Amino acid sequence: EDQVTQSPEALRLQEGESSSLNCSYTVSGLRGLFWYRQDPGKGPEFLFTLYSAGEEKEKERLKATLTKKESFLHITAPKPEDSATYLCAKRDSGGSNYKLTFGKGTLLTVNP
């Protein structure tokens, strides 16, 4: 059973067309919710960490938000260079509180 579920699996946008990616998670205690960007053939690149419901973080055209059960990555007026796979990961409190559990990612394509 997936503990982190991302939707949609793939998303195609036109340049300038804003949208949101979803990450839902099941955990009794959350120590952190992480967003990474991954380009083809490369390692994940860190974007944001969120710790508590209601928290928001922004970076250029990206904004991440967190509720008790899900996180959203909002992309405002995207550009073709925003095309990548966006990965969401959770870190649990408790015993195994060091490892990240990832979702399968959302493949974002932004057409010019």
Next chain:
Amino acid sequence: DTGVSQDPRHKITKRGQNVTFRCDPISEHNRLYWYRQTLGQGPEFLTYFQNEAQLEKSRLLSDRFSAERPKGSFSTLEIQRTEQGDSAMYLCASSRTPGTTDTQYFGPGTRLTVL
């Protein structure tokens, strides 16, 4: 800050051969992690070191896999008697603790193809 480095970037081997990968973490990062990623999936945790101590191994890490981190610096991941199912991207990450976020920073990965 030169980032996490991994070597080699690509490895093609024949089934049954042994392979070894190296990871150099960000300097002063005391935690080091190995993950494996297959096509269309997110990275899956394999093992974790704090300094030179290996503190946990995932059930994904069969007896054919071994990892070391001598002197708490670089780490190696060895796969013995490779199988076609071992084909994947092997990712290394590092972090520093104590720290406010203990954020894991990933390297570029080693792409393994087993023929």
